[in-house]
Amino acid sequence: MSDIIQLLPDHVANQIAAGEVVQRPASVVKELLENAIDAGATNIKLLLKDAGKTLIQVIDDGKGMSTTDARMSFERHATSKIQKAEDLFNLNTKGFRGEALASIAAIAHVELKTKPQGEELGTQIKIAGSKIISQDFISTGKGTSIAVKNLFYNIPARRNFLKSDTIETRHIIDEFQRVALAHPSIAFLLHHNNNEVYHLKTSNLRKRIVAVFGVKMNEKLVPINEHTDILSIEGFVAKPEFSKRKRGEQFFFVNDRFIKSSYLNHAVVNAFDGLLEQGSHPSYFLYLTVPTSSIDINIHPTKTEIKFDNEKALYAMLRATVKHSLGQYNVAPVLDFNRDSNLDTPYNFKSSSKTASVPTISVDPDFNPFKETVQKEISFPYKREKQTESWESLYTSAAVTEQEKQSELFENQQEIKTQKTFQIQRKYVLSSIKSGVVLINQSLAHQRILYEQFLESITVKEANSQQLLFPVKISFSSAEIEMIYTIKTELENAGFSFDEFTKDSVTIKGIPVSVTESKITIILEELLNDINLEVPDASFSHFDVMAKSFAKTLSIKTGTLLSEKEQESLVNDLFSCKEPTVSPFGKSIFKTLTLNEIDNLFNH
Numbered sequence: 001m002s003d004i005i006q007l008l009p010d011h012v013a014n015q016i017a018a019g020e021v022v023q024r025p026a027s028v029v030k031e032l033l034e035n036a037i038d039a040g041a042t043n044i045k046l047l048l049k050d051a052g053k054t055l056i057q058v059i060d061d062g063k064g065m066s067t068t069d070a071r072m073s074f075e076r077h078a079t080s081k082i083q084k085a086e087d088l089f090n091l092n093t094k095g096f097r098g099e100a101l102a103s104i105a106a107i108a109h110v111e112l113k114t115k116p117q118g119e120e121l122g123t124q125i126k127i128a129g130s131k132i133i134s135q136d137f138i139s140t141g142k143g144t145s146i147a148v149k150n151l152f153y154n155i156p157a158r159r160n161f162l163k164s165d166t167i168e169t170r171h172i173i174d175e176f177q178r179v180a181l182a183h184p185s186i187a188f189l190l191h192h193n194n195n196e197v198y199h200l201k202t203s204n205l206r207k208r209i210v211a212v213f214g215v216k217m218n219e220k221l222v223p224i225n226e227h228t229d230i231l232s233i234e235g236f237v238a239k240p241e242f243s244k245r246k247r248g249e250q251f252f253f254v255n256d257r258f259i260k261s262s263y264l265n266h267a268v269v270n271a272f273d274g275l276l277e278q279g280s281h282p283s284y285f286l287y288l289t290v291p292t293s294s295i296d297i298n299i300h301p302t303k304t305e306i307k308f309d310n311e312k313a314l315y316a317m318l319r320a321t322v323k324h325s326l327g328q329y330n331v332a333p334v335l336d337f338n339r340d341s342n343l344d345t346p347y348n349f350k351s352s353s354k355t356a357s358v359p360t361i362s363v364d365p366d367f368n369p370f371k372e373t374v375q376k377e378i379s380f381p382y383k384r385e386k387q388t389e390s391w392e393s394l395y396t397s398a399a400v401t402e403q404e405k406q407s408e409l410f411e412n413q414q415e416i417k418t419q420k421t422f423q424i425q426r427k428y429v430l431s432s433i434k435s436g437v438v439l440i441n442q443s444l445a446h447q448r449i450l451y452e453q454f455l456e457s458i459t460v461k462e463a464n465s466q467q468l469l470f471p472v473k474i475s476f477s478s479a480e481i482e483m484i485y486t487i488k489t490e491l492e493n494a495g496f497s498f499d500e501f502t503k504d505s506v507t508i509k510g511i512p513v514s515v516t517e518s519k520i521t522i523i524l525e526e527l528l529n530d531i532n533l534e535v536p537d538a539s540f541s542h543f544d545v546m547a548k549s550f551a552k553t554l555s556i557k558t559g560t561l562l563s564e565k566e567q568e569s570l571v572n573d574l575f576s577c578k579e580p581t582v583s584p585f586g587k588s589i590f591k592t593l594t595l596n597e598i599d600n601l602f603n604h
């Protein structure tokens with residue numbers, strides 16, 4: 001049999017390689033912009049026609065190329081950026097594979113003009129389908145201009161495969177934004193069909209982000225800053241209330257290179273945990289700097305995925321840093337809770353619940369404002385004085401008290417007390433605020449309060465623990481015991497103390513102050529359940545799951561009657577939370593109704 005294997009001609013090999021590097025006009029944009037940056041440009045222009053299908057031109061003021069280099073730049077594996085394999089592990093440039101220009105020249109009409117500083121004449125090369133068409137000396141400015149015309153002209157299948165101009169333009173703008181965000185000190189210009197789309201001046205990070213995404217972005221940004229030996233993190237995350245229904249403004253840059261990483265994304269989203277509404281995505285612009293030797297960029301032709309040496313440590317640090325910043329900048333919206341007394345109810349309710357007495361079932365003498373409520377819940381049903389709930393009684397009661405108020409006014413002013421909150425259907429608490437009213441879901445509000453309390457006591461300060469008079473022995477399966485044992489330290493941080501572990505039981509001698517004895521079993525069971533449901537990621541503490549779980553189990557539920565005092569402390573505690581707007585599970589806690597909105601209800 002005769003030999004049948006032969007080497008592919010260069011232009012065919014280039015075309016095949018091009019398939020990897022150039023998927024669409026946006027890929028060309030990325031490669032050309034990166035080359036300009038690698039050349040040290042401080043001004044970069046991108047000109048497009050027809051979503052890049054007709055023309056993509058990048059003009060830079062970088063270092064330019066000599067005539068020989070200009071010619072060489074179109075050869076496959078021709079690069080000035082690395083020389084030996086080891087250099088791959090110490091990359092400081094965007095490019096290094098030396099295949100972008102060769103690939104692009106294989107599938108388009110390319111016109112290169114370039115001149116290094118100090119030369120009198122520059123070089124112009126025209127090339128199409130990997131064939132040099134012309135080479136001339138020309139007079140041109142310092143730097144390089146590369147025009148890529150009629151992309152995929154010789155591969156109709158690929159050309160037909162391109163999407164509408166709108167979609168291809170979107171892809172290009174995505175690439176452009178990534179590069180522009182990674183290099184705020186470089187000025188960029190983007191024109192499409194002779195219209196100016198972006199004109200970005202040299203600036204700093206914050207201003208660049210705002211210039212790219214619009215002035216509204218400015219107020220949304222929370223700065224992030226952390227520097228350690230293995231990692232520096234800088235940049236911004238957008239406050240949770242500005243999170244998006246769609247993933248969008250999510251940017252990671254590693255050593256100034258935009259990268260995609262679902263792993264790191266997970267770390268950030270995790271740091272927002274409990275602050276985001278379900279199904280919404282946080283915006284972020286995070287710039288990581290790591291030693292070049294600790295990453296491998298060479299795993300993907302478009303270089304948007306990279307491998308880190310110590311992924312887990314990065315994850316932990318990223319998560320902690322973002323979480324910290326969110327906390328520090330107290331991302332909660334400012335709600336005006338200085339009540340305007342004019343808008344407060346004039347009704348002088350005699351506290352109708354003042355005499356409700358609570359059966360004591362706990363040996364715990366310590367007091368927590370909400371524990372009382374928790375106990376009440378356990379001790380249902382119990383008798384309370386009749387609550388005025390129907391509108392008729394509200395009316396009568398109001399009429400009476402209005403009179404009372406008048407007379408009292410002259411006698412004993414201290415007696416006058418206006419109720420500031422109302423409970424509705426044992427589910428909501430209505431409270432008057434300066435701008436109108438706020439309607440709060442009591443159970444979700446309490447979840448948020450407990451969640452933050454637990455999180456703080458577990459992570460920041462010594463948790464308050466109460467010693468039980470008689471240690472409690474609780475039975476569990478051995479798998480459950482195993483699990484409790486592995487999170488023992490965290491549970492201790494939360495305020496638990498343990499006496500003895502056996503194969504199927506644990507003896508508990510101390511519990512967090514906000515927990516009652518009767519609830520120990522259920523909260524531990526719920527916790528184990530929740531931990532099992534979490535993404536298994538053993539490298540992370542269960543603090544957050546724990547705080548959520550406890551909050552969920554211990555919060556007052558719908559159906560619990562709250563005294564006026566309890567309602568008030570619920571409102572006050574909620575609004576001293578870092579993030580009063582959403583429950584730890586992402587549900588809206590309250591809605592406000594402004595006076596205007598109320599007025600509108602009657603303006604028909």
Ligand code: ADP
Pocket residue numbers: 031035036039060062063064065073074078079080081094095096097098099100101102143144
């Ligand atoms: P790589 O960027 O991986 O080195 P490319 O094919 O993108 O490969 O470019 C090949 C070479 O051409 C580069 O290494 C660089 O020396 C030169 N080059 C490309 N674009 C420019 C530019 N805009 N300015 C100066 N030199 C450039």
Ligand code: MG
Pocket residue numbers: 031034035094095096098100101
């Ligand atoms: Mg390149």
